[in-house]
Amino acid sequence: MSGARARGRHLNVRTHRAIYGYLFILPFIVGFLAFLVWPLFHSLWMSFCQVDIDAAGFHPNFIGIANYSKAFTVDPEFNKLMSDEIFRIVTHTIAILVISLMIAIILNQEFKGRAFVRAIFFLPVILSSGVLVGLETNNSLMQSIQSAIQDNASFQLSDSVMNILRLSGLGTGILDVVGQVISEVQDIVMASGLQIIVFLTGLQGIPGSLYEAADMEGCTRWESFWKITFPLISPLLIVNIIYSVIDFFMKTDNEVMTKINETMVINMDYGFASAMAWIYFAVVIVIIGIASLIVSKGVVGSYE
Amino acid sequence: MSKQVIEGHQLPSFWERNRRSHGYLLRREARSKAYKFFRFLLLFAICFLILHPILDKLSVSLMEERDLYDSSITAIPRHVTLDNYRITSEQIYYPKALLNTLWISVLVAVLQVAACTLVGYGFGRFEFPLKKLWFAAVILIIIVPPQTISTSLYLRFRYFDIFGIVKLFNKGEALNLRGSSIPYYLMSITCMGLKNGLYIFMLRQFFASVPQSLEEAAYVDGCSVFRTFWQVILPEAVPVIVSCLLFAFVWQWTDTFYARLFLGGNTLLSMQVSGIADRIGNYFSTQLGIQTSLGRRQQFVSTATLMVVAPLLLVYLFAQKSFVESISTSGMKM
Structure with missing residues (x-):
């Protein structure tokens, strides 16, 4: 009798807690349904439609996969922009992971001015969402300004350098390559502020005794990196991959997104814009999916 | 030795x-x-790469026009002037835009983080049916590009209507809510603003790590669930909440995407800067009858950019620890 009552009360407490749990996440549920699920399906529907607009509202007319075939076969630049973007996402994400892990390991060591360096590395996160980094590439006017300035500046600065290069038979192309590499590195470093901190947190959670034991057993640093550090922080790889990939959405030099926005705001072709946005979303899901699979099966799995 | x-x-x-x-x-x-x-x-080189754009803009913004064309000047201006700041400030309505941006960023950050704190507490502390599914939904809002839903949201708010009720009273026409900020505030209190999934995630991690005994002691003393949350748990969470607020604030400050979509009616700094180059060109040709060179316009873009990020740099200077430590304390593990 008393056991049954206790169980009854226990259940009561559980339902009680469940109700409170739902109360707390209620704002999210409302927002999720109203501002995500609904618009998501609506834009999926619109991507199969020709959307006409008048004062009374908008009227989607079903036209099948015409918008998608337009994106892939008719539109002159979408394929190229998209494949460039995929290439950029994949290469940059890998580079960001490598560089941020490397920097995190360095920042995990003791040296003077560590806090200062950490603060600087995190700075781009504060300024990232666009204005400072993105403005130069924001529109064509800016681009022409930039290239004009760069042409002038680099010509004066590197005249003698170019002579040396020409004499040594390397050609001036190498200077462009170096410049390109530096600007790529800059892009990547600017994008890895948060990832560095995430890795750093993971590194600080690894007990030092593990390394001491490995050292006793005669492990080199290289070996203890692959045997201790890497397996223990690999769960963080997924977090950082997801963060790096979603970071591309809001970059102002993301040309696919620029094209989508232009199609929407200037051409008012909502069906086509939705279709392109959905292609982008699908690609992102595939990239994150493949990455999670590799990390969970390949990296984490091999140590279990 | x-x-x-x-x-x-x-x-x-x-x-x-x-x-x-x-x-x-x-x-x-x-x-x-x-x-x-x-x-x-290595560290010096990378720090230099990160700081270079800022330092470069700073030096250019202080130059007089003739310094721009002097090839012997690369970094330190010879004729220092604050004129660029004055003109830029006039052209982007700096004081007004600054106040507007400040007000909207603070408001939006508070709304978003308040909502995300509640949700994070719900996920971190309670067991309820379908919890895994709802948490997967949080991950989903993180990985859906805002552009994918922006077409729909744009049209939805441009022709706003709830089951035809608005049309009934507004002469058959839907309400245009695009210029108003109300939709964005609505999205903010329902955790659908910029990167809100991330805040939920961080806060959930934190709440899940608070020792159970704290709550239990409060319950034994007869505290209700809400009072426990408000008086016992929330004070513990202040550092994480503050850092989420800071993130929400700075990301809102530089955001142009949501600003363009919903906040078009307000004079915001991030929006003002986007058009600065053309406006400066117009200003010089109509007011003074001078054609501006590309370099000169670029100089104003640099100045304006600096003026936008200066307040953020100030915030960062004082709250740098808060930004970084939140990620450390919340762990960010999946």
């Missing part, structure tokens, strides 16, 4: 010890020095 004293005995000199170890000590010492040197070089 400081001589260490162990139990009263002095260690032999470095070279003596080096000889005894057959040169191993010297090699080790040299390797460690070389490593430190390269580490310094």
Whole structure:
């Protein structure tokens, strides 16, 4: 009798807690349904439609996969922009992971001015969402300004350098390559502020005794990196991959997104814009999916 | 190479010890020095890459026009002037835009983080049916590009209507909510603003790590669930909440995407800067009858950008620890 009552009360407490749990996440549920699920399906529907607009509202007319075939076969630049973007996402994400892990390991060591360096590395996160980094590439006017300035500046600065290069038979192309590499590195470093901190947190959670034991057993640093550090922080790889990939959405030099926005705001072709946005979303899901699979099966799995 | 004293005995000199170890000590010492040197070089180079755009803009913004064309000047301006700041400030309505941006960023950050705190607490502390599914939904809002839903949201708010009720009262026309900020506030209190999934995630991690005994003690003392949350748990969470607020604030400050979509009616800094180059060109040609060169316009873009990020740099200077530590304390593990 008393056991049954206790169980009854226990259940009561559980339902009680469940109700409170739902109360707390209620704002999210409302927002999720109203501002995500609904618009998501609506834009999926619109991507199969020709959307006409008048004062009374908008009227989607079903036209099948015409918008998608337009994106892939008719539109002159979408394929190229998209494949460039995929290439950029994949290469940059890998580079960001490598560089941020490397920097995190360095920042995990003791040296003077560590806090200062950490603060600087995190700075781009504060300024990232666009204005400072993105403005130069924001529109064509800016681009022409930039290239004009760069042409002038680099010509004066590197005249003698170019002579040396020409004499040594390397050609001036190498200077462009170096410049390109530096600007790529800059892009990547600017994008890895948060990832560095995430890795750093993971590194600080690894007990030092593990390394001491490995050292006793005669492990080199290289070996203890692959045997201790890497397996223990690999769960963080997924977090950082997801963060790096979603970071591309809001970059102002993301040309696919620029094209989508232009199609929407200037051409008012909502069906086509939705279709392109959905292609982008699908690609992102595939990239994150493949990455999670590799990390969970390949990296984490091999140590279990 | 400081001589260490162990139990009263002095260690032999470095070279003596080096000889005894057959040169191993010297090699080790040299390797460690070389490593430190390269580490310094690498960190310095990367710091330079990060700070360079800011320093470059700072130097350009202080130059007079003739300094721009003087090829002997690369970094430090010879004729320092604040005119660029004055003109830019006029052109982007700096004081007004600054106040507007401040107000909207603070408001939006508070709304978003308040909602995300509640939700994070719900996920971190309660067991309820379908919890995994809802948490997967949080991950989903993180990985859905805002552009994918923006077409729909744009049209939805452009022709706003709830089951035809608005049309009934507004002469058959839907309400245009695009210029108003209300939709964005609505999205903010329902955790659908910029990167809100991330805040939910961070806060959930934190709440899940608070010891159970704290709550239990409060319940035993007869505290209700909400009072426990408000008086016991929330004070514990202040550092994480503050850092989420800071993130929400700075990301809202520089955001142009949501600003363009919903906040078009407000004079915002991030939006003002986007059009600055053309506006400066117009200003010079109509007011003063001068054609501006590309370099000169670029100079104003740099100035304006600096003026937008200056308040953020100030915030960062004072709250740098808060930004970084939140990620550390919340762990960010999946």
